[in-house]
Amino acid sequence: MDELVEAFAERRPSGLEQAYALWSPLFLSVARHIISDRANAEDCVHDALLRVWRAPNRFSGSREMLKGYLVACVRNEALTTLRRESRHDARALKAARLDPVPAVDAPSVDPVETQRLQGALARLPEDQRIALMLAYYGNKTQVEIAKEVDAPLGTIKSRISMAMRKLHAELASPGGNRW
Amino acid sequence: MTEHHLSEDAELYPLGILDDDAARNVELHIALCSDCAQRVAQAQAVAASLAAALPRAMPSPALERRLRESVRPRQAAKLRASLLPFALAAAFALAFLGLGWQALVLRERLQSDDVALVTMVHSHFNHVSMAPQSANPVAAKILYARDGSWIYIIADKPGGALHAIARTASATTDLGALTSSGETATLLAHPRERIVTITLQRAGTNVASAKLTY
Ligand SMILES: [Zn+2]
Numbered sequence: 001m002d003e004l005v006e007a008f009a010e011r012r013p014s015g016l017e018q019a020y021a022l023w024s025p026l027f028l029s030v031a032r033h034i035i036s037d038r039a040n041a042e043d044c045v046h047d048a049l050l051r052v053w054r055a056p057n058r059f060s061g062s063r064e065m066l067k068g069y070l071v072a073c074v075r076n077e078a079l080t081t082l083r084r085e086s087r088h089d090a091r092a093l094k095a096a097r098l099d100p101v102p103a104v105d106a107p108s109v110d111p112v113e114t115q116r117l118q119g120a121l122a123r124l125p126e127d128q129r130i131a132l133m134l135a136y137y138g139n140k141t142q143v144e145i146a147k148e149v150d151a152p153l154g155t156i157k158s159r160i161s162m163a164m165r166k167l168h169a170e171l172a173s174p175g176g177n178r179w
Numbered sequence: 180m181t182e183h184h185l186s187e188d189a190e191l192y193p194l195g196i197l198d199d200d201a202a203r204n205v206e207l208h209i210a211l212c213s214d215c216a217q218r219v220a221q222a223q224a225v226a227a228s229l230a231a232a233l234p235r236a237m238p239s240p241a242l243e244r245r246l247r248e249s250v251r252p253r254q255a256a257k258l259r260a261s262l263l264p265f266a267l268a269a270a271f272a273l274a275f276l277g278l279g280w281q282a283l284v285l286r287e288r289l290q291s292d293d294v295a296l297v298t299m300v301h302s303h304f305n306h307v308s309m310a311p312q313s314a315n316p317v318a319a320k321i322l323y324a325r326d327g328s329w330i331y332i333i334a335d336k337p338g339g340a341l342h343a344i345a346r347t348a349s350a351t352t353d354l355g356a357l358t359s360s361g362e363t364a365t366l367l368a369h370p371r372e373r374i375v376t377i378t379l380q381r382a383g384t385n386v387a388s389a390k391l392t393y
Contacts, residue, residue, distance in 0.1 A: 013247075013250040013251045016246065016250050017247065020243060020246060024242070024243070025235055025236065025238065028236045028237065028238045028242075029230065029235055030230045030233065031236075032236040033233045041236070042238060042239065042242045045242065046242060046246055046249070050246065050250070053250065064224050064227075065220045065223065068220065068222075068224035068226060069223050071223070071226060071230050072192075072227075075193075075195050075226070075230075106235070107234070107235050108231060108232050108233065108235060109230060109231050109232070109235045110231035113228055113231035113232075114231050114232040116228075117231060117232055132229075135191075135196050136194055136229045137229075137232075137233075141196050141198075142191065145196075157187040157191060160187070160191055160194070161187035161189075161191065164190035164191075164222050164225050164226075165190065167228065167229075168222065168224065168225045171224075171225060172221070172224065
C-alpha cells in the first residue's frame with residue numbers, strides 16, 4: 001500500500017501532515033471557491049481534514065483516491081457552512097451561487113491538470129458539460145440546474161453522471177497518473 | 180452485495196449537490212458495497228481534477244500550525260515545556276565551553292525561534308572555533324547539528340557587517356548577513372545540504388573560517 005495512504009489509514013500524524021504538504025493549496029482553493037472569506041475558508045479546511053483523520057476509516061485505495069476523498073470532504077464542509085450561514089443571510093448564498101466560473105487569467109491550482117481537464121471537458125456533449133459546470137463551478141443544486149436549463153431533474157442527474165463517468169475514463173487513462 | 184446499487188447519485192455525491200437524505204443514503208450504501216464505493220471513489224478523483232482549474236489560493240502558515248497542533252497536541256505541549264530546560268542547558272554548555280559571552284544571546288534567540296528550538300531539542304550539536312584570517316580578524320564560534328540540519332554562527336565584536344559563506348560538497352552559498360545585537364552578531368541557518376566550510380567576510384575580505392566535521 002502507498003506509504004501516505006497507510007499512514008493516513010492508521011491515523012498517524014504524519015499521514016495528515018504529508019497530505020497537507022502535498023495538497024493544501026488545492027484544499028484551500030476548493031474552500032475559497034465556495035466561501036470567499038479567507039479565515040472561514042481556512043477553518044473549513046482545518047475542520048474537514050481533522051474530522052476525516054480522526055474518524056475510523058478504511059482506506060485501501062491509491063493516493064489519488066485519498067486526494068479525491070479529502071477534496072470532497074473539504075468541499076462538503078464548505079458547502080455545509082455556506083448553507084448554514086445562508087439561513088441567516090440569503091444574500092450571501094445568492095452572491096456565492098452567482099459567482100462565475102473562475103476567471104481565465106487567474107492562475108489555477110494545477111495548470112498541467114487544468115489543461116488535461118479542459119481538453120476532456122471540451123469533448124463532452126454540450127448539455128452534459130453545462131450541467132456539470134453549473135454543479136461544480138457554479139455551486140448550484142441539482143434543482144437549480146434543472147430550473148436554469150429547463151430540463152427535468154432526472155435528466156440533469158443523468159447528464160452529470162454521464163459527464164463524470166466520461167471524464168473518469170479520459171482522465172484516468174495512461175499518462176493520467178501524476179503520482 | 181445489495182440488490183439495488185446506487186443510482187446516478189454515486190457520481191453526484193462528490194460534487195456536494197445531493198440533499199442530505201440522498202447523501203446519507205450514499206454513505207450508508209458505500210459502507211457496505213465495495214462496487215459502489217469504487218464508483219464514488221472514481222467520481223471523487225474526477226471532482227479533484229475539476230478542482231485543479233479553480234483559482235489558486237495559498238494557505239497561511241497559521242493553518243498548518245493549527246493542524247499540526249491538533250494532531251500532535253501532546254508533543255506540542257511537551258516541546259513547549261522543554262523550552263526552558265533546553266535553553267538553560269545550552270547556556271550551561273556554552274559557559275562550560277568558554278562561550279559565556281553569547282549564552283544570553285543564544286537563549287534569547289532560541290526562545291524567539293521555534294524552528295530552531297524544535298531541531299535543537301531533538302538533535303545533538305557540535306561546536307568549533309573559527310580560525311582568524313586577515314589583519315583585522317573576528318573571533319567567532321559555530322554551533323551546528325551533527326545531522327547538518329542547522330547551524331548557528333556567533334561572532335564577538337564583529338567590527339562591521341559580517342557575511343557568512345557556506346561551502347557544501349557541490350556548491351558555495353551565501354547564507355546572508357549576521358544580525359548584530361550589542362557586542363555580538365549571530366546567524367541561524369537551516370541548510371539543505373551539509374556544510375563543509377564556513378567563511379565570514381567583512382566588506383568582501385575573509386576574516387574567519389572553519390571546517391565542520393560530522
Ligand atoms: Zn452498490
